[in-house]
Amino acid sequence: DAEITQSPRHKITETGRQVTLACHQTWNHNNMFWYRQDLGHGLRLIHYSYGVHDTNKGEVSDGYSVSRSNTEDLPLTLESAASSQTSVYFCASSTDRGAYNEQFFGPGTRLTVL
């Protein structure tokens, strides 16, 4: 069955370190998204991609970067982790451009920055 996976599921790191969260989907979807979920805020869009070599900034992109070298993967990098980036991170994918089509989500990565 097609799926979307995230790794690691839990990560503890220190302030200032570079961290990369992996996202891998086997749906063969063109569109991939990264969100963060914080209490009281719902999900907020960090970065998104509509295809290989395409990346775009979302609402809360500062301090994060992504690259898309193939269809299946969209890794999220925190250049220099800050305590404000402690959150739960969700990766998602969908078939067509935009959000009118259902997005399929991974299980999430809980990141703690000490």
Place this chain on the structure above:
Amino acid sequence: DQQVKQNSPSLSVQEGRISILNCDYTNSMFDYFLWYKKYPAEGPTFLISISSIKDKNEDGRFTVFLNKSAKHLSLHIVPSQPGDSAVYFCAAISGSNYQLIWGAGTKLIIKP
């Protein structure tokens, strides 16, 4: 400034009764609305959606109502079942940027 608001952080309902989850929005440019359901330690899963040209959409036990003049939508679950206990997110998009804007979620607890 939250454009999509779910003002009830939690809701407790007796099994078999109706659950009504509410969502308000401020941006009149939103033209499509979605509800997602989330269990602990899992990602959200799509539940039901509605276009702004409609006022109701039904799928089995789930019905979403849209009141554009009030900028309000609601999700009705009838009858409520124990497996419905989860966090429900309301989300909206506009044709201008195609990005999902999410509410903070409502935790639904179904009591036996």
